[in-house]
Every structure is written in C-alpha cells, then in structure tokens.
Amino acid sequence: DAGVIQSPRHEVTEMGQEVTLRCKPISGHNSLFWYRQTMMRGLELLIYFNNNVPIDDSGMPEDRFSAKMPNASFSTLKIQPSEPRDSAVYFCASSRVTGFAPEAFFGQGTRLTVV
Amino acid sequence: AQKVTQAQTEISVVEKEDVTLDCVYETRDTTYYLFWYKQPPSGELVFLIRRNSFDEQNEISGRYSWNFQKSTSSFNFTITASQVVDSAVYFCALLDAGNNRKLIWGLGTSLAVNP
Numbered sequence: 001d002a003g004v005i006q007s008p009r010h011e012v013t014e015m016g017q018e019v020t021l022r023c024k025p026i027s028g029h030n031s032l033f034w035y036r037q038t039m040m041r042g043l044e045l046l047i048y049f050n051n052n053v054p055i056d057d058s059g060m061p062e063d064r065f066s067a068k069m070p071n072a073s074f075s076t077l078k079i080q081p082s083e084p085r086d087s088a089v090y091f092c093a094s095s096r097v098t099g100f101a102p103e104a105f106f107g108q109g110t111r112l113t114v115v
Numbered sequence: 116a117q118k119v120t121q122a123q124t125e126i127s128v129v130e131k132e133d134v135t136l137d138c139v140y141e142t143r144d145t146t147y148y149l150f151w152y153k154q155p156p157s158g159e160l161v162f163l164i165r166r167n168s169f170d171e172q173n174e175i176s177g178r179y180s181w182n183f184q185k186s187t188s189s190f191n192f193t194i195t196a197s198q199v200v201d202s203a204v205y206f207c208a209l210l211d212a213g214n215n216r217k218l219i220w221g222l223g224t225s226l227a228v229n230p
Contacts, residue, residue, distance in 0.1 A: 033218075043206070043220050056217060091160060102148055102210055104218060106160040 002026075006092050006107035013114055018080040021110045024073055025094030033104060034067055034077050035091040043091075049075065082114045117142045119209050121221035128197055129229050136192040136224045138207030144168075148210040149183065149190045154223070155203040166190060197228045 005024040013019050025032050034046040047057040049069045057067070064083070069075040079086055089111050093104040118141040128134045140149065151163040164174060166183045174181045178195045194201050207221040 042222050045217060048217060089158065093160075101165065103150055103162050103165045105162055106152075108159050111158075 004092055004094050004105055004107035006090075006110050008110060009108060011110060011112045013082055013112070015083055015114055016081045017114075018078065019082045019086075019112060019114075021077040021090050021092075021112070023075045023077070023092030023107060025075070025092070026105055027073070029094035029096050029105075030072075031095050031104075032069060032075050033093040033095075034075070035093065035106075036088045037091060037109075038088045046077070046090075079112075082112075084114045087113050117144075117209055117211060117219045119207050119219050119221040121205075121207055121224050123224045124222070125225045125227070127227045127229065130199060131196050132228075133193060133195050134197050134226065134228075136194075136205050136207075136226065138190045138192065138221060140188050140190065140207070140209045140219075142209060142211055144211040146211070150208040150210070150218070151181065151190075151192050152206045152208065153203045154206065155200075160206075163192075194226075197226075199228050199230055202226060202228045 004026055007022045011019060030051050032049045036044045036046055044059055046059045047067045048055050052069045052072055064081060065079055067077045089109045091106050091109045093106045095102055095104040120139045122137055126134060147168045149166045153161045153163055164181055171183050171185055173183060180193045182191045190207060204223045204225045206223045209219045
C-alpha cells in the first residue's frame, strides 16, 4: 500500500491567494483527518471525516478554511484567502477508526508558507 | 475530560543510554486505545504502537518497549541502548471508543541522542 499521499509537499504563496491541499487516504480506511502543526500550538485537529461525511470541524480556525471529501479516495483542504499566520505543516491522516485497529496513518505533510 | 500529559518536554541522552518517555492519560471511558508516534527531524509522523485498554500486556519490539499500567493511567515508552537515529519528537495519544473518536494528543517529548 502506498500510504497516505499528500500534495504538494511544499507550497509558498502570497498573502491573499487561495491554497488547496490534497490528500489521498489509504484504501479501505473509513476516516480521514486534517491536522495542522506549528511550533506554537503543536498538533491541532482541524476536521475529521467518517465515511466521507464531516463529523467534527470545530478545529477549523475560521471561515477562510474549508474541507471537502467528495469520495472515499480524495479530500481537499482549502484556505481562501491565505494569511501569513496560516503558515504551518498540514498533515492528512486516515484510519479504520471503527475497527479494532484504529491507529491513524499520516501523510508526509504539506509545508505551507504564506508570505 | 480526556487528557494526555507528557511531562518531559525535552530529554537529552548519550548514545547507548536507556531512556524512558512518560505518558499519563485521563479518561472516563472503560474502552480506549493508546498510541505512540515518532516524528523524526524529517517531519513525518510514524505510528509505533497501539495498546487497547483491555490488554495490559507489555510489549517489546527490538530496543523499544512499552509499559501500560491502568492503575496509574500510564503508558510509558522505553528505548534501550539508544541510538542517534532515535532522536525525534515522540507523541503519546489517546482515542476513546465512544462516539467522539478524536485522538487526544500529548504535547510530545523531544529526545536528543548524542553520540
């Protein structure tokens, strides 16, 4: 299995631009998570999907952030408009959270820099 | 409320020393899962181990061992004969088996193994 695949690995953009991060979960996993990691706040859960349905988006910082999961094999996290404080590493993870092996497997992350 | 505490922010050891990373958790659930993840300097988050609440057996994998004690709500991680490649941030996490299946993360312990 290829694992969780995220793209791009690195993104540098100007303030005000739209940014779209992409994630392909592990085949057969029914849950998908978007995390943000910064030095100041550590790992933060942004949103969590189960069977393609958003279950908890309480971690999404504000309306500039949106996430979609149109099917079981693809999800996007969009920031519009981006701001310098959005600079962070964004991780996507997937798991079979309803099974007995609920561990999440993470992608390599997208390092976002907003200048 | 659920909580994971990793009291050790940073640990520095010399190669070949044994080192134990502490993890204390809080939960009211009777069924839950505990995890350890490793984040090396390259940045990816690597799943190391899962322990189910109903299985208190300790586990050993090579130089790594885990001590799960429900009586003290602890899930400690020991690296025997540490190596430079063990240098990383290690995260402990808790997942309850109820409706809210969000991972609760500790803040991580940064381990530096010096030659």
